[in-house]
Amino acid sequence: MAFSYPYSRIAQAMRPSPIRELFALTQRPGMISFAGGLPDPAIFPVERFAECADVLLGEGRTALQYGATEGYAPLVGWVCQRMTAFLGQPVSPAQVAIASGSQQLLDMLARVLLDPGDVVLVESPTYPGALHTLRNAGARFMLVPSDGDGIFVEALPELVERCRRETGQAPKLLYTVINFSNPSGATLSLQRRRQLAALLPTLGVPVLEDDPYGELRFEAEPIPPLYSLAGGQGVLYASSFSKILAPGTRVAWAVGEAELIRRLVLAKQGMDLCTSMVTQVLVAEYCRRGHLDAHLAAIRRHYAVKAEAMEKALETHLAAHASWTRPQGGFFYWLSLPGQDCQELFQRAVAAGVAFLPGRAFYPDASETVGEPAAGREFLRLCFTFAQPEEIQEGCRRLATALSAPASQPSPMHGHAIEDHGRRA
Amino acid sequence: MAFSYPYSRIAQAMRPSPIRELFALTQRPGMISFAGGLPDPAIFPVERFAECADVLLGEGRTALQYGATEGYAPLVGWVCQRMTAFLGQPVSPAQVAIASGSQQLLDMLARVLLDPGDVVLVESPTYPGALHTLRNAGARFMLVPSDGDGIFVEALPELVERCRRETGQAPKLLYTVINFSNPSGATLSLQRRRQLAALLPTLGVPVLEDDPYGELRFEAEPIPPLYSLAGGQGVLYASSFSKILAPGTRVAWAVGEAELIRRLVLAKQGMDLCTSMVTQVLVAEYCRRGHLDAHLAAIRRHYAVKAEAMEKALETHLAAHASWTRPQGGFFYWLSLPGQDCQELFQRAVAAGVAFLPGRAFYPDASETVGEPAAGREFLRLCFTFAQPEEIQEGCRRLATALSAPASQPSPMHGHAIEDHGRRA
Numbered sequence: 045m046a047f048s049y050p051y052s053r054i055a056q057a058m059r060p061s062p063i064r065e066l067f068a069l070t071q072r073p074g075m076i077s078f079a080g081g082l083p084d085p086a087i088f089p090v091e092r093f094a095e096c097a098d099v100l101l102g103e104g105r106t107a108l109q110y111g112a113t114e115g116y117a118p119l120v121g122w123v124c125q126r127m128t129a130f131l132g133q134p135v136s137p138a139q140v141a142i143a144s145g146s147q148q149l150l151d152m153l154a155r156v157l158l159d160p161g162d163v164v165l166v167e168s169p170t171y172p173g174a175l176h177t178l179r180n181a182g183a184r185f186m187l188v189p190s191d192g193d194g195i196f197v198e199a200l201p202e203l204v205e206r207c208r209r210e211t212g213q214a215p216k217l218l219y220t221v222i223n224f225s226n227p228s229g230a231t232l233s234l235q236r237r238r239q240l241a242a243l244l245p246t247l248g249v250p251v252l253e254d255d256p257y258g259e260l261r262f263e264a265e266p267i268p269p270l271y272s273l274a275g276g277q278g279v280l281y282a283s284s285f286s287k288i289l290a291p292g293t294r295v296a297w298a299v300g301e302a303e304l305i306r307r308l309v310l311a312k313q314g315m316d317l318c319t320s321m322v323t324q325v326l327v328a329e330y331c332r333r334g335h336l337d338a339h340l341a342a343i344r345r346h347y348a349v350k351a352e353a354m355e356k357a358l359e360t361h362l363a364a365h366a367s368w369t370r371p372q373g374g375f376f377y378w379l380s381l382p383g384q385d386c387q388e389l390f391q392r393a394v395a396a397g398v399a400f401l402p403g404r405a406f407y408p409d410a411s412e413t414v415g416e417p418a419a420g421r422e423f424l425r426l427c428f429t430f431a432q433p434e435e436i437q438e439g440c441r442r443l444a445t446a447l448s449a450p451a452s453q454p455s456p457m458h459g460h461a462i463e464d465h466g467r468r469a
Numbered sequence: 470m471a472f473s474y475p476y477s478r479i480a481q482a483m484r485p486s487p488i489r490e491l492f493a494l495t496q497r498p499g500m501i502s503f504a505g506g507l508p509d510p511a512i513f514p515v516e517r518f519a520e521c522a523d524v525l526l527g528e529g530r531t532a533l534q535y536g537a538t539e540g541y542a543p544l545v546g547w548v549c550q551r552m553t554a555f556l557g558q559p560v561s562p563a564q565v566a567i568a569s570g571s572q573q574l575l576d577m578l579a580r581v582l583l584d585p586g587d588v589v590l591v592e593s594p595t596y597p598g599a600l601h602t603l604r605n606a607g608a609r610f611m612l613v614p615s616d617g618d619g620i621f622v623e624a625l626p627e628l629v630e631r632c633r634r635e636t637g638q639a640p641k642l643l644y645t646v647i648n649f650s651n652p653s654g655a656t657l658s659l660q661r662r663r664q665l666a667a668l669l670p671t672l673g674v675p676v677l678e679d680d681p682y683g684e685l686r687f688e689a690e691p692i693p694p695l696y697s698l699a700g701g702q703g704v705l706y707a708s709s710f711s712k713i714l715a716p717g718t719r720v721a722w723a724v725g726e727a728e729l730i731r732r733l734v735l736a737k738q739g740m741d742l743c744t745s746m747v748t749q750v751l752v753a754e755y756c757r758r759g760h761l762d763a764h765l766a767a768i769r770r771h772y773a774v775k776a777e778a779m780e781k782a783l784e785t786h787l788a789a790h791a792s793w794t795r796p797q798g799g800f801f802y803w804l805s806l807p808g809q810d811c812q813e814l815f816q817r818a819v820a821a822g823v824a825f826l827p828g829r830a831f832y833p834d835a836s837e838t839v840g841e842p843a844a845g846r847e848f849l850r851l852c853f854t855f856a857q858p859e860e861i862q863e864g865c866r867r868l869a870t871a872l873s874a875p876a877s878q879p880s881p882m883h884g885h886a887i888e889d890h891g892r893r894a
Contacts, residue, residue, distance in 0.1 A: 104515030
């Protein structure tokens with residue numbers, strides 16, 4: 045008789061992340077993938093990063109030992125210096141936490157803020173990985189409508205009020221990707237940022253300003269971070285090396301008020317004691333050698349070319365079916381296809397050799413939503429950074445073919461995996 | 470006015486880990502530290518590990534990219550092969566999870582099993598890091614008495630019954646370090662392992678067999694793991710590269726039933742997406758080159774010399790005050806000092822230039838304990854792996870001096886930090 049594990053309520057509600065589940069699909073031979081939000085490995089600074097590994101000889105006894113939960117001091121120092129310039133406010137080490145990717149930062153924050161059943165305000169649509177982490181902390185969700193200029197800040201007071209009415213307390217967190225959001229590609233406008241900064245003290249809802257893509261702007265001028273506009277009050281600013289250097293390092297950082305940081309560090313102590321010192325030492329060395337800014341310039345050019353290719357390909361092949369806002373940076377196009385069921389389209393697209401992420405993945409289920417749920421049925425996300433420019437053309441052509449094809453049963457070859465994905469997304 | 474964060478109940482109960490808090494103390498000039506459970510950095514294979522970094526050139530695009538949450542396939546393959554031999558049962562990739570240190574494995578398991586308020590059975594005394602992780606998951610604790618042969622297995626049915634009576638349900642987990650336990654140094658005897666394996670199906674309480682020290686046996690013969698004796702039913706076996714290679718890698722693994730592993734991986738997805746591919750690739754390469762077993766043999770010899778030095782030093786300086794069981798491996802001596810308040814002794818010891826961890830750190834507070842609490846007032850832990858043999862002699866001499874000194878107020882120089890520690894431990 046098999047042993048029966050007494051699973052927690054949270055474990056019973058867990059489900060596979062649709063993004064991780066897509067890994068297998070996107071790796072089929074011949075598939076053009078706009079699905080996963082992956083950096084282009086062709087642009088990874090493999091040689092320069094590998095060169096930095098000679099620091100392991102001199103710093104090996106530090107790199108191989110346990111480190112402080114707060115982070116490797118030279119890396120924390122680098123973050124303080126860079127963030128002081130970027131945020132326009134002095135950032136001290138006590139205001140910095142290093143984490144094993146910004147996914148872990150969100151998990152740390154969830155542990156520090158959320159009791160099971162608490163409500164988190166998320167953009168509609170939002171990053172599925174955030175839904176996954178927050179769901180695993182027992183969160184429920186409330187959707188903040190958004191457009192090409194980011195979330196409707198003016199909707200927040202009524203949403204908070206409704207949450208109070210329906211659950212007895214205010215939401216515990218507003219999670220937002222303010223630059224080139226995942227999946228919408230939208231950037232919160234300066235006007236809305238100012239509005240949000242002004243609202244925060246009254247709303248009383250802390251904000252995680254998740255900014256993994258901010259440095260990947262290839263058009264127009266940067267907009268000041270919410271953290272700066274709010275004077276650092278009630279905002280945790282987070283960024284990461286995943287998109288600007290390499291996700292395989294799993295190194296991210298947050299800047300916030302010292303007392304919040306202290307509690308985040310206490311949460312992290314129980315999660316992994318410290319982020320790998322090996323990768324922290326390597327990343328710190330890469331930054332110390334001054335490689336990061338040159339690399340950033342190269343990535344921006346590299347991805348601008350791909351975004352341009354995507355824009356052209358969409359205009360050529362999909363203008364009749366879809367509408368979209370051209371992103372000024374980041375990784376994503378978010379397409380609206382009125383009248384289409386993108387979940388069903390996904391099946392035909394994969395059969396035609398192109399993968400994307402159906403809109404449904406970017407919304408919580410109705411059962412875990414407080415207030416109005418949303419489905420995202422008529423939307424899909426295209427990641428333009430992973431595929432090569434010529435693949436982008438061909439991929440959009442295939443997508444148009446799939447759109448024109450009659451809705452049908454999935455082919456026997458792909459049927460199972462696709463249906464499976466459909467249920468999970 | 471400062472922004473007021475709506476902290477969770479768990480955040481309000483969080484407290485600093487006494488071990489992490491000691492970092493600062495142990496790094497004072499001239500201090501001999503038996504406090505932190507740290508490997509000796511002098512034995513880290515710095516050159517061989519750094520040499521392995523040339524794999525980053527060939528495997529760079531894999532090492533720098535996101536990886537599967539389950540782990541880097543060649544590393545999972547290595548674990549399957551090694552664990553199949555070690556556990557004496559075939560281990561497939563679906564039964565393996567890679568994690569960012571075994572601290573994360575415990576956090577994953579807590580997320581999958583525990584609802585807030587659920588009870589975990591822990592050894593008395595137990596690893597403070599485990600208490601920290603489990604407390605952050607909202608756990609309460611029930612102590613399983615132990616001696617030099619590990620936990621009293623025969624006490625378990627009554628403890629489970631008492632837990633049912635007092636909380637309405639059985640404990641959700643038994644957490645135990647079965648070889649050279651932290652802090653007691655005790656190893657669960659073969660007889661008790663058999664007894665426990667036989668009891669498991671009736672008890673219905675899953676076991677985390679945490680085994681970071683098992684390979685560090687320098688005396689007598691290894692005892693079969695509980696996992697093997699229980700036929701893999703109801704037992705998650707966990708081990709790590711932290712003590713056998715280097716903690717700075719943050720790479721650990723677990724072996725268990727496929728369905729449990731699947732859920733653990735879902736929990737990990739929300740925690741950090743995947744363990745750093747950079748460190749996984751480096752560790753896998755180190756193992757592929759066959760360095761690990763030679764290194765293990767060297768560590769065992771290295772630590773056997775230190776354990777011998779500790780045994781002699783204790784006999785010379787502390788036989789009149791303390792009693793202990795000589796460990797056959799691992800990192801720790803656990804001293805019983807009848808009539809002493811080791812928290813108070815700690816203050817005098819630090820003033821005399823030697824640090825240890827007072828027994829209190831290894832027990833949950835009475836307020837979070839179901840059943841009989843324990844205090845550990847008359848105990849202390851000495852880690853023998855970090856200090857050098859001549860320091861071990863001198864450190865034990867200083868400890869004896871501190872023991873003979875009259876109890877006094879802490880010196881003005883050290884008073885604050887020590888009192889602080891005292892409150893936190």
